[in-house]
Amino acid sequence: MSTHRFPTLAARGGAVAAALGLTLAAGAGVASAHVTANVYGDAPEKGGYGAITLRVPNEEEQAGTTKIEVTVPAEYKISSARTKPVPGWDATVEKNGSDVVTKVTWTASDGNEIPAGLDSYQEFDLQLGALPADADTIMLPTKQTYSDGTVSNWNQPQSGDAEPEHPAPVVELAAASGGHSHGAGGSHGAHGSGESAEGGHGGSGDNAEAAANATDDTARWLGGAGLLVGALGVGVGAGATLRARKAGKADS
Incomplete structure (x- = not known):
């Protein structure tokens, strides 16, 4: 049975103010942000299955984003990738001869690209597994293609405290609890490529x-x-x- 503790008025007020500040800061930073990999809820466990949301802001004044290509390093030996349908976008999953996922691509149909300018972004939901059991993080290099042919490669690893100019999206993994069969983010379903997962953010x-x-x-x-x-x-x-x-x- 879960127990819920109610904070004092001062503590609740401070928490609300902090949350509002974070929300405003996040909204202000969308236009200049890079592509990021986000997890809604608990971090996926090592050896489990994880639901990841790729947030892609448009960063070209005169061109919209028409394609997103996520490279899944073969060394992770991930055999299952599922995507949540995004209206106006087609998703494909590529595997190598060893049935290991190597790439996930989203392509916009005409008129459905992320709009030109610095005010828009799109989220792409992805479920991967089984995640490596011997890694603390997974890196997902991402290629962003614009309608005018411009390409942004978000593929640089971070070293130390300084953030690179084009950092690759990174997902932190939690220690295995010993009780996961599908890990954080829901059940893995079938292992076929190109499958879609229903529900919000795959939580x-x-x-x-x-x-x-x-x-x-x-x-x-x-x-x-x-x-x-x-x-x-x-x-x-x-x-x-x-x-x-x-x-x-x-x-x-």
Whole structure:
């Protein structure tokens, strides 16, 4: 049975302010951000299956993004790749002769590219597995092609604290818990290439339940705070009325 702890008013207020600040900062940075690999929920486990969301911002003023090619290093020996359908985009999965995934490509149909300019981005959901059991991270070099033929290669590994000019998307892996069969991000399904996975971001049911519980806790806290403020208001009003009555009796 899970236990939910409700923070104090000051702590909750600080958390809300921090969350708003992070949201604004993230929104302001989309235009100049590079291609990144994101995980919604717990980090995928080593040896398990992971749901990854590739976020691709457009970075050309006069051209839109028409193709995204993700290289999956063969050394990871990943045998399954599934993509969530993106309206207006076709996805393909390539494997080598050893049935190892080597590339995942999304291609936009006419009129469905990520629009030109610095204000738009698109997310592409991908599920990979089984992930390597002996690596702390996986790197997914990504090639971004624009409608005017311009190509951006996001393939540089990060060394030290300094970020390279074109960093490759990286996913951190969690230690194996010993109880995963599909890892974070849901079941792996069939191993055929080019398959699509339904559902938002490919998240697990546990992650969705945790998010729902968090939302419910917040709603209860806000409702309780509203009732408390209302009760205080009633108490103050009642006290003022009693004092006025006593004052009137004393004057008479």
